[in-house]
Structures are given as structure tokens and as C-alpha cells.
Amino acid sequence: DAGVIQSPRHEVTEMGQEVTLRCKPISGHNSLFWYRQTMMRGLELLIYFNNNVPIDDSGMPEDRFSAKMPNASFSTLKIQPSEPRDSAVYFCATVIGDGYTFGSGTRLTVV
């Protein structure tokens, strides 16, 4: 089992560009969570899905952020247009047993 796979590992983009972050969760597990980690705000839950359905997106900071989970094997987090304050590490996670299994994260830098 390859675990939760995120791509890309690093992304540098210019302000105003669209950014798409990808997550391939571990198959067979029904919940998927997107978190953002910054020095100032720590780990923040952006959105989570159960059985591919968004349950709570109250953490999505603005309309510039959107997330989809078209099937159990794939999820995307899109930022359009991106801004420098979006620079952070973005994690997705699924629940294995009691705790989360996290992907390795995408470090996003918006210049």
C-alpha cells in the first residue's frame, strides 16, 4: 500500500495563477481531509469529504478555494487566483484505524 499520495511535492507559482493540488487517498477508506499548515495559523482544516461528498467546507478561506472528490481515488484542491498569503503546506489525510494517515504534503509558494 503506497499510502496517501500528494502531488506535486513543491509548487512555485506567480500571484494570480491557478494552482491545483492533487491527492490520491488510500483505497477503501471513506473520509478525506484537506489541511493547510502555516507558521502563523498552524494546522487548519479546510474541507473534508465522506464517501466523496463534501461534509464541511467552513474552513475554506475564500471563494478562491475549491475542492472536489469525483471518486474515491482522487481529490483536488484548487486555488484560483492564487495570492502570496496562500503560501503554505497543504496536506490531505485519510483515516486508517484510529488516526489520520497524512500525505507528504504539497509546499506551495506564491510569489
Added chain:
Amino acid sequence: AQKITQTQPGMFVQEKEAVTLDCTYDTSDQSYGLFWYKQPSSGEMIFLIYQGSYDEQNATEGRYSLNFQKARKSANLVISASQLGDSAMYFCAMREGNTGGFKTIFGAGTRLFVKA
């Protein structure tokens, strides 16, 4: 509203000694889960230990134990026999509900430094 508080931004411990990382939480839910995660300098997030709100015994996983005091709403992590590889950021977290499909909130973290 749910809240997790970690009051120790940084901690030092001598190798081979035990260390306690503090965590307090606030919730009005009767059913919840408490967690600790480790984040080494490489950046990955690693699940360490879980305690359910109805569990009467403190959780243990190898050198990790969770000192759960429900009345005080505390869930401290105890690491016994510290190793250099334990140097990392440690996050306390709480999940509402008692199954996996509920959101988890994280504390600000404690950075642990293990001295040789």
C-alpha cells in the same frame, strides 16, 4: 466551540529521560477522541497515539503513553526513554465524535529538543 491548548512552545529533555508534553482541551461533546501526532523536520505528519473519551485506561503505544484526565480535560503525552530521533514538533488533536468521519482540530504544537 472545541479548542486544543498546548502551552509549551518548546521543551528540552536529556536523552534517555522521560518527558511530558502538555495538552488541554475544551469540548461540550460527550464523545470525542484525542490524538498526538509527530512532525519531524522532514515535514511528514505521523500518528502516534489515540485515546477515546470513554476509554477508562490510558492509551499506550511503545514508549508513548497518553495521560488522560477527563475531569481536568487534559491529555498529556509522556515519552519515556527519550531518543535523539524524538526531536520533532508534537501536535495534540481532538476529533468530535467517536468514528473516523468527523473533523479533527489541532493544537499549536510543542517543539521537543532531545539533548545528547
